[in-house]
Amino acid sequence: MYLIFRCDCGRVLYGKEGVVTRKCPCGKSLKVKERRILKKVDTSEDASEAVREIQEEIYGEITFKKASELPKSKRGQITTKD
Numbered sequence: 001m002y003l004i005f006r007c008d009c010g011r012v013l014y015g016k017e018g019v020v021t022r023k024c025p026c027g028k029s030l031k032v033k034e035r036r037i038l039k040k041v042d043t044s045e046d047a048s049e050a051v052r053e054i055q056e057e058i059y060g061e062i063t064f065k066k067a068s069e070l071p072k073s074k075r076g077q078i079t080t081k082d
């Protein structure tokens with residue numbers, strides 16, 4: 001069983017049931033038991049699919065970018081549509 005949950009940064013993550021902490025790419029270590037579980041699935045394939053679906057629900061599309069990909073003029077500002 002895999003648990004789907006969100007980090008405070010907004011990323012959706014999954015962890016195998018029984019795992020105590022999961023590190024988000026943002027650097028935060030999450031205690032799985034303290035997160036609200038969005039969904040439970042049986043396989044890692046289902047888990048990664050669920051993560052993708054939930055992130056698309058939230059953001060419309062996957063919009064995480066590396067800092068180097070962001071236009072320098074917009075750094076630190078609220079993201080607006082181009």
Ligand SMILES: [Zn+2]
Binds near residue numbers: 007008009011026028
């Ligand atoms: Zn995070």
